[in-house]
Amino acid sequence: MKKHKIAIMGFGTVGGGTYDILTQNRDHIRSTQGVDIEVKYVLDRSAESLEKRGADKSLFCSDVDALAADKEVELVVETMGGVEPAKTFITKMLRAGKSVVTANKELLAKSWSELEPIAKENGCGLFFEASCVGGVPIVRALGESFQGDKVQSIYGIINGTTNYILSKMSAEGVSYSQALAQAQALGFAEANPTSDVEGYDAAYKLSILGSLAFHTSLPYQSIYREGITRVTAADIVNAKRLGYEIKLLAIGKRCGNDIEARVHPVFVEKNHPLASVSGAFNAVYLHGDFVGDLMFYGAGAGAHPTGSAIVSDIVKALCGKPTYCDFDNNGKLDKSVNLVGDFLSGYYICVTVDDKAGVLSRISTILSDNGVSIKAATQVPSDGNAATVVFLTHPSREHSVMRSLESIGKLASVRNIDSVIRVL
Numbered sequence: 001m002k003k004h005k006i007a008i009m010g011f012g013t014v015g016g017g018t019y020d021i022l023t024q025n026r027d028h029i030r031s032t033q034g035v036d037i038e039v040k041y042v043l044d045r046s047a048e049s050l051e052k053r054g055a056d057k058s059l060f061c062s063d064v065d066a067l068a069a070d071k072e073v074e075l076v077v078e079t080m081g082g083v084e085p086a087k088t089f090i091t092k093m094l095r096a097g098k099s100v101v102t103a104n105k106e107l108l109a110k111s112w113s114e115l116e117p118i119a120k121e122n123g124c125g126l127f128f129e130a131s132c133v134g135g136v137p138i139v140r141a142l143g144e145s146f147q148g149d150k151v152q153s154i155y156g157i158i159n160g161t162t163n164y165i166l167s168k169m170s171a172e173g174v175s176y177s178q179a180l181a182q183a184q185a186l187g188f189a190e191a192n193p194t195s196d197v198e199g200y201d202a203a204y205k206l207s208i209l210g211s212l213a214f215h216t217s218l219p220y221q222s223i224y225r226e227g228i229t230r231v232t233a234a235d236i237v238n239a240k241r242l243g244y245e246i247k248l249l250a251i252g253k254r255c256g257n258d259i260e261a262r263v264h265p266v267f268v269e270k271n272h273p274l275a276s277v278s279g280a281f282n283a284v285y286l287h288g289d290f291v292g293d294l295m296f297y298g299a300g301a302g303a304h305p306t307g308s309a310i311v312s313d314i315v316k317a318l319c320g321k322p323t324y325c326d327f328d329n330n331g332k333l334d335k336s337v338n339l340v341g342d343f344l345s346g347y348y349i350c351v352t353v354d355d356k357a358g359v360l361s362r363i364s365t366i367l368s369d370n371g372v373s374i375k376a377a378t379q380v381p382s383d384g385n386a387a388t389v390v391f392l393t394h395p396s397r398e399h400s401v402m403r404s405l406e407s408i409g410k411l412a413s414v415r416n417i418d419s420v421i422r423v424l
């Protein structure tokens with residue numbers, strides 16, 4: 001059996017997890033897949049990362065050009081993360097005719113359209129199952145399992161950090177900052193959590209998954225994005241009282257020829273399968289026109305779940321021909337497709353008002369004038385002569401709701417618009 005030599009660039013959590021699987025399951029992969037995979041090099045800043053993991057220190061390599069020049073190395077795994085130097089290194093490997101397996105969603109979302117032609121020109125593959133939803137095989141499923149279907153929608157909990165924070169807030173009644181601090185202490189959130197909590201990470205993944213699902217480039221910059229930093233403990237209490245959980249959802253939806261693409265917190269009804277996805281777990285709820293509803297669930301991050309996705313890509317790359325996108329992967333939304341900004345959604349609106357006659361009626365008049373229909377309204381007295389009023393609306397147009405809020409905010413008797421969260 002031919003021995004396939006590969007290299008790993010970046011030996012942090014995911015690179016190390018990949019190495020564990022390749023070494024511990026080498027015989028299993030050999031006997032079931034008919035490929036023998038040997039790690040020839042680990043490229044990193046120092047050999048310390050190999051030592052820490054108990055990996056063979058003789059694999060250490062710090063010279064990316066020497067690695068690219070080694071003809072024996074067929075494939076390179078990139079688990080460095082971030083845009084640079086990962087992009088330069090991947091480009092070198094592809095130009096040297098080596099297939100690349102990457103877990104790098106940010107790089108892919110930003111540079112897929114540049115990297116794929118380089119892979120094509122050099123007859124090698126660019127594989128990225130691990131870039132989205134860790135160990136959950138959603139990239140493979142979207143690329144290979146729905147040829148007969150039009151995927152109509154994807155609703156994803158595709159960021160574990162924010163799901164962990166929102167689950168903590170829901171289970172323990174703590175504030176956003178308390179939940180974030182706990183997540184950081186336990187290693188679920190980065191010291192700088194911006195990419196996760198502001199929804200960038202989910203937008204990168206939605207850009208990749210949406211492109212595959214809808215067969216068109218879905219640039220991450222065009223995705224509407226709102227993070228979870230403004231979700232309050234009171235919102236969680238209100239959501240629960242009304243029968244919902246709050247989740248950060250990545251939503252991709254076909255609307256005729258057009259597409260909705262957005263990442264923001266959402267009220268999800270408690271009996272919806274996505275409401276029970278808690279902690280750092282991820283899930284993608286997908287609807288195909290013929291297959292119906294499907295849900296993919298599992299660990300969206302971590303050394304071994306993500307390593308598992310990487311190893312499956314390595315085996316796929318070594319056993320078959322590379323495949324490329326079935327759409328014009330040029331990084332731009334097709335001219336014939338519009339991104340829907342004025343989408344339909346239910347809304348949760350929480351406002352603090354003067355507790356006096358006529359206030360509710362003025363607010364409901366504004367909503368009604370803008371075609372926004374109220375589904376439920378509750379008033380909770382708060383301190384002094386103020387009251388908190390919570391509205392749920394029937395599905396309404398985004399622009400109509402935003403117009404209404406602008407007018408509501410100007411009413412003298414409205415002290416504050418505390419929260420606005422869309423309802424699934």
Ligand code: HSE
Pocket residue numbers: 133134158159160161162196201300301
């Ligand atoms: N920061 C990501 C998350 C890790 O929280 O899901 C996997 O991309």
